[in-house]
Amino acid sequence: MKPIPFNRAAVTGRELEYVSRVISAGPLHGDGPFTRSCHEWLERLTGSPKALLTTSCTHALEMAALLLDLKAGDEVIVPPFTFVSTVNAIVLRGARPVFVDIRPDTLNLDETQIEAAVTPRTRAILLVHYAGVGCEMDAIMAIAARHGVPVIEDNAHGLFGTYRGRPLGTFGLFSTLSFHDTKNLSCGEGGALLVNDARYADRAEIIREKGTNRTRFYRGQVDKYTWCDIGSSYLPSDILAAYLLAQIESHERIQRRRHELWSRYAADLASWAPGAGVRLPVVPDHCTHPAHIFYLLMPSLEARTALLAYLRQRLILAVFHYQPLHLSDMGRRLGGRDGQCPVTEEVCDRLVRLPLFFQLEDDDQARVIEAVTGATSG
Numbered sequence: 001m002k003p004i005p006f007n008r009a010a011v012t013g014r015e016l017e018y019v020s021r022v023i024s025a026g027p028l029h030g031d032g033p034f035t036r037s038c039h040e041w042l043e044r045l046t047g048s049p050k051a052l053l054t055t056s057c058t059h060a061l062e063m064a065a066l067l068l069d070l071k072a073g074d075e076v077i078v079p080p081f082t083f084v085s086t087v088n089a090i091v092l093r094g095a096r097p098v099f100v101d102i103r104p105d106t107l108n109l110d111e112t113q114i115e116a117a118v119t120p121r122t123r124a125i126l127l128v129h130y131a132g133v134g135c136e137m138d139a140i141m142a143i144a145a146r147h148g149v150p151v152i153e154d155n156a157h158g159l160f161g162t163y164r165g166r167p168l169g170t171f172g173l174f175s176t177l178s179f180h181d182t183k184n185l186s187c188g189e190g191g192a193l194l195v196n197d198a199r200y201a202d203r204a205e206i207i208r209e210k211g212t213n214r215t216r217f218y219r220g221q222v223d224k225y226t227w228c229d230i231g232s233s234y235l236p237s238d239i240l241a242a243y244l245l246a247q248i249e250s251h252e253r254i255q256r257r258r259h260e261l262w263s264r265y266a267a268d269l270a271s272w273a274p275g276a277g278v279r280l281p282v283v284p285d286h287c288t289h290p291a292h293i294f295y296l297l298m299p300s301l302e303a304r305t306a307l308l309a310y311l312r313q314r315l316i317l318a319v320f321h322y323q324p325l326h327l328s329d330m331g332r333r334l335g336g337r338d339g340q341c342p343v344t345e346e347v348c349d350r351l352v353r354l355p356l357f358f359q360l361e362d363d364d365q366a367r368v369i370e371a372v373t374g375a376t377s378g
């Protein structure tokens, strides 16, 4: 029996060819021709006016925090059911994350609880489209407008997802993407910042280039470049952009296969799940998702532990995430306490992610489905 990993990064064929082109023709540094092609693609795919590749989604989130001038005393509303980077970006600026719980169905920020968390110090609502299923953007944008605070979308899961026909990542002032090798498209480590208000575009370029206007200099818009603002080095090498471009160009193939796999899990597990006390992903009618995650919500922590062990015996690697951030060591130091976000706390104990990746073969997926349904049949 061969092991079935949880994830393998997609390889679609032209990655090496593009990388060799960078090696032979250069430049190796950032913002070369491959980076520019990736920017154009991302702008075309999302409709955002400005895409900037970054070294990670983590760094794109840090750029968003810098662009907002977050500082000590500021508050940012954020779900505790997310990867640490979402919240680190806030804390690195000295600002305070204000955790708002998630909805039990989509596992997205619960829009009905946002308004109660808004204070005069609220500087942003930073949300995550979990599994690439859109948050309730109509309600959230209305709350944000009422209080005059921007929305930032951590769209690490949601490239190609839509909410009422509009691409995720285009609602907020800024949004971020991840090209980590666990994501649908990847270059190992990488990300992007989408700047949806053109007034922030120049400053975003400056922050990304060590606080200098080197990007304008490269475009011939200034005859020398200088230190203009705070910033850091957030741009990836064109080697990574070359790899990523091969992936972006193959996005239809990658997405088609991921959707086939996702839909098969949904179809083949649908009749089994209710009897086993398991809930499958919920996708509202007004959302389309990018087949990033297929999860099971088990009836209890014990049932989850048992399922993961059963799958492991059959050489199938399934995983769980996240740790409720308000209950992590750092979260508790920031004031997090048990019972603060009950839906998150409960979901984090029960969630299982099944293997879902471009190269997963039909037979292997059948083995996963058989094992999952067999594990709970007695």
Ligand SMILES: *Cc1c(COP(=O)(O)O)cnc(C)c1O
Pocket (backbone or CB within 6 Å): 055, 056, 057, 058, 059, 082, 083, 085, 086, 128, 154, 156, 157, 177, 178, 179, 180, 189, 190, 191
């Ligand atoms: C993967 C992920 C990140 C971090 O992405 P990197 O590119 O690894 O920095 C941030 N937020 C969410 C929700 C993620 O899933």
